[in-house]
Amino acid sequence: MPATDAFPEIPLFDLQLRPEDLRAVADTLRSGWLTLGPRTAEFERAFAEQLGARHAIAVSSCTAALHLAYLAAGVGPGDEVIVPSFTFVATAAAAVYCGARPVFAEIVSRERPSLDPQDVERRITPRTKAVCVVHYAGYAAAADTLRELCDARGIALIEDVAHAPSATLGGRKLGTWGLAGAFSFFSNKVLSVGEGGLVCTDSDEVAELARSRRSHAMTSGTWQRHRGCADTYDVTGLGFNYRTDEPHAALLLSRLGGLEADIACRRELTERYRGLLAQLEGIIVPFADADVAGSSCYVMPIMIEADARQAQVSARLRERGIQTSIFYPSIHRFSAYRERFGEQSLPITELASRTELTLPLYPHMTHADQDRVVAALAEALAR
Amino acid sequence: MTGWRVPLTDIAMAEQDVQAVLDCLQSGWLTMGPRTQAFEQVLADYVGTPHAVAVSSGTAALHLALLAGGIGPGEEVIVPAFTFVASAAAARYVGAEPVLCDVHAANDFNIDPDDAARAITPRTRAIVVVHMCGYPADVEALRGLCDEHGLLLIEDCAQAIGAHVGSYSRQVGTIGDIGAFSFFSKKQLCVGEGGMVATADERLAARVRLLRSHAMTSGTWDRHRGHDPSYDVVDIGFNYRLDEPRAALGLSRLARLAEGIDNRRALVRAYRERLASLPGLELAFDELAVERSSHFGFPVLLRDRDARDRFREALKAQGIQTTWYPALHTFSEYRNRTPSGSLPHATQAAERHCVLPLSSTMDERALDVVVEAVRGALASA
Numbered sequence: 040m041p042a043t044d045a046f047p048e049i050p051l052f053d054l055q056l057r058p059e060d061l062r063a064v065a066d067t068l069r070s071g072w073l074t075l076g077p078r079t080a081e082f083e084r085a086f087a088e089q090l091g092a093r094h095a096i097a098v099s100s101c102t103a104a105l106h107l108a109y110l111a112a113g114v115g116p117g118d119e120v121i122v123p124s125f126t127f128v129a130t131a132a133a134a135v136y137c138g139a140r141p142v143f144a145e146i147v148s149r150e151r152p153s154l155d156p157q158d159v160e161r162r163i164t165p166r167t168k169a170v171c172v173v174h175y176a177g178y179a180a181a182a183d184t185l186r187e188l189c190d191a192r193g194i195a196l197i198e199d200v201a202h203a204p205s206a207t208l209g210g211r212k213l214g215t216w217g218l219a220g221a222f223s224f225f226s227n228k229v230l231s232v233g234e235g236g237l238v239c240t241d242s243d244e245v246a247e248l249a250r251s252r253r254s255h256a257m258t259s260g261t262w263q264r265h266r267g268c269a270d271t272y273d274v275t276g277l278g279f280n281y282r283t284d285e286p287h288a289a290l291l292l293s294r295l296g297g298l299e300a301d302i303a304c305r306r307e308l309t310e311r312y313r314g315l316l317a318q319l320e321g322i323i324v325p326f327a328d329a330d331v332a333g334s335s336c337y338v339m340p341i342m343i344e345a346d347a348r349q350a351q352v353s354a355r356l357r358e359r360g361i362q363t364s365i366f367y368p369s370i371h372r373f374s375a376y377r378e379r380f381g382e383q384s385l386p387i388t389e390l391a392s393r394t395e396l397t398l399p400l401y402p403h404m405t406h407a408d409q410d411r412v413v414a415a416l417a418e419a420l421a422r
Numbered sequence: 423m424t425g426w427r428v429p430l431t432d433i434a435m436a437e438q439d440v441q442a443v444l445d446c447l448q449s450g451w452l453t454m455g456p457r458t459q460a461f462e463q464v465l466a467d468y469v470g471t472p473h474a475v476a477v478s479s480g481t482a483a484l485h486l487a488l489l490a491g492g493i494g495p496g497e498e499v500i501v502p503a504f505t506f507v508a509s510a511a512a513a514r515y516v517g518a519e520p521v522l523c524d525v526h527a528a529n530d531f532n533i534d535p536d537d538a539a540r541a542i543t544p545r546t547r548a549i550v551v552v553h554m555c556g557y558p559a560d561v562e563a564l565r566g567l568c569d570e571h572g573l574l575l576i577e578d579c580a581q582a583i584g585a586h587v588g589s590y591s592r593q594v595g596t597i598g599d600i601g602a603f604s605f606f607s608k609k610q611l612c613v614g615e616g617g618m619v620a621t622a623d624e625r626l627a628a629r630v631r632l633l634r635s636h637a638m639t640s641g642t643w644d645r646h647r648g649h650d651p652s653y654d655v656v657d658i659g660f661n662y663r664l665d666e667p668r669a670a671l672g673l674s675r676l677a678r679l680a681e682g683i684d685n686r687r688a689l690v691r692a693y694r695e696r697l698a699s700l701p702g703l704e705l706a707f708d709e710l711a712v713e714r715s716s717h718f719g720f721p722v723l724l725r726d727r728d729a730r731d732r733f734r735e736a737l738k739a740q741g742i743q744t745t746w747y748p749a750l751h752t753f754s755e756y757r758n759r760t761p762s763g764s765l766p767h768a769t770q771a772a773e774r775h776c777v778l779p780l781s782s783t784m785d786e787r788a789l790d791v792v793v794e795a796v797r798g799a800l801a802s803a
Binding site: 053054055056060061064065068069071072073074099100101102103128129132135136225226231232233234255256257261264265267270271272273274275276277278279280282283284285286287290350365368370373374375376379 | 425426429430432433434435439440443444447448450451452453478479480481482507508511514515606607608612613614615636637638652653654655656657658659660661663664665666667668671734738743745746748750753754755756
């Protein structure tokens with residue numbers, strides 16, 4: 040690898056697995072059973088219980104989970120799904136997979152970059168089939184207000200909980216406010232295993248559809264046939280291969296045991312970051328100190344007050360060995376979405392996308408590294 | 423856990439496979455990194471294709487193949503009726519209509535190029551050729567047919583990695599415009615869930631790479647290495663990425679793939695020799711096909727559906743696990759998608775066949791058990 044491609048000294052995220060995590064995967068591999076079997080079922084049961092949802096269906100990614108959740112909400116060609124633009128592209132792309140049009144709504148402010156229920160309300164049309172709320176960075180959006188808004192109009196509320204496992208709003212877990220929640224286990228996430236996702240729901244119908252479509256709408260799986268419970272199968276719909284596999288389920292099950300401890304570390308580091316960053320001029324630190332306790336603290340976003348400094352500050356931090364990222368470029372500004380859905384103006388979202396920087400955060404980050412990040416940021420901002 | 427004396431198939435995990443995955447997990451880098459790149463390179467060399475793109479499944483590979491090929495709404499894709507449902511579902515993902523055609527014969531499960539030719543309409547854009555059970559289909563005839571009509575030829579190699587194609591002395595997946603492979607847990611090369619797209623066309627490979635990861639102009643790995651911190655999204659893409667632990671496992675197991683296929687072929691030859699003259703049982707495919715096949719499964723034929731079902735019951739009673747593949751036009755979801763209304767060979771093949779146990783590490787002793795049980799099952803039928 041050329042020297043210019045050197046890894047950052049302080050990466051955006053870092054994953055350290057415990058010996059018991061590795062053992063769980065090794066045991067699964069040695070068992071020789073690699074697809075949708077007892078470990079997936081056990082992980083789903085444990086995750087559902089920890090979340091307080093009736094059903095959990097493990098899938099290949101959060102993108103897959105969103106696709107299945109929208110399908111379960113009845114989203115189809117000609118429908119509209121209201122989503123934030125200040126999110127990862129999958130939130131909108133999954134609506135396009137269903138043949139629907141994503142309708143982008145504003146965030147509240149740079150101080151609270153979560154979906155704005157009032158703007159959502161303004162964008163509801165007779166074609167609106169679902170609203171997807173994203174709990175950005177692990178902090179609860181107004182799922183309660185959105186739930187009332189959607190219920191009153193017979194619209195499905197879907198939660199994109201990719202950032203927010205075990206986070207809460209008013210004591211209730213995120214992912215349990217809507218018809219279905221979509222979680223991510225991507226490698227940089229709070230509960231990460233590489234690629235993976237999950238649909239949670241209290242609805243038996245949603246669960247049945249997600250389970251069926253996850254594996255090609257086949258009426259029995261390899262595991263049932265292996266156990267002699269089923270002889271053959273029918274195909275009863277248009278399904279997909281959105282299965283996860285057993286080594287990933289084993290790793291998830293093992294890591295689930297460490298989730299609360301990891302989140303506690305993230306919260307402590309986030310509170311410390313907030314204290315340090317409060318001393319700096321020229322930045323907004325989104326959300327309030329009081330929000331940290333209910334957050335999964337997936338990432339540490341800041342907004343640079345002045346416009347047009349994002350690339351410069353990011354480059355300066357990179358020179359200091361510190362990796363940052365942008366969570367997120369606005370979806371409605373991407374070429375693919377402008378071409379298909381036209382030009383649109385969302386000033387708060389666009390400003391947030393132009394000024395946001397995501398700072399390094401991971402459970403085992405040291406205070407010394409945090410101090411380095413904050414010092415380098417102060418220096419970069421002062422230039 | 424299960425009472426099978428001989429399971430349908432079995433995965434033997436070598437200790438170096440387990441270690442490869444553990445090393446990857448300990449590295450802490452789990453997505454689209456150096457292991458995926460290495461796996462793609464070694465796969466490309468093995469298959470003999472200029473470009474290999476690792477994806478999340480064989481289904482994803484077919485979907486991306488059709489998308490990259492520009493197939494869309496209102497168009498038709500010809501698919502054999504005797505295949506796994508993904509071969510047809512992928513056409514529907516892109517808004518196209520799968521048109522089912524027949525296979526050669528009850529004892530040759532592969533697409534009949536003449537019937538495929540009859541299914542061509544002005545809306546036809548592609549033919550999906552499936553190499554069933556690992557036996558190479560007549561891709562040479564289909565290549566000619568597709569060239570003549572300006573159609574895309576997609577090879578569904580989900581069951582056939584390492585199989586050879588007729589006079590080309592090349593591997594399956596390199597004759598069509600794109601090849602789609604599967605690394606599902608029952609396959610010759612298995613990682614749990616996984617797949618690959620192979621193509622000689624640089625433009626198609628670039629499209630597949632782009633659409634595999636949400637059509638983003640830069641990936642996590644690039645950003646980790648300090649490249650452009652932002653990105654554009656230039657199409658409606660998907661999350662069809664393979665992750666690093668799976669790539670590590672695939673890379674480790676690929677070293678023993680050829681040996682595994684050789685063992686499968688030796689077992690199939692032993693099976694054929696010992697089952698050849700049994701009354702009431704017919705072998706599928708011929709010796710040349712056996713030579714070229716990579717032997718995902720070993721199918722035999724019974725007289726009719728009833729005889730097949732009784733045969734399977736008798737084997738099950740002996741602790742022998744078997745399976746059979748339904749034809750697509752018998753599924754509720756695909757019942758009304760056959761233009762001619764009848765697909766006699768696919769129907770016969772599906773109703774009469776039974777797949778016997780076979781794996782890369784199965785031994786002669788297990789084969790003896792199956793052969794004895796087969797004799798018994800036929801005698802009591």
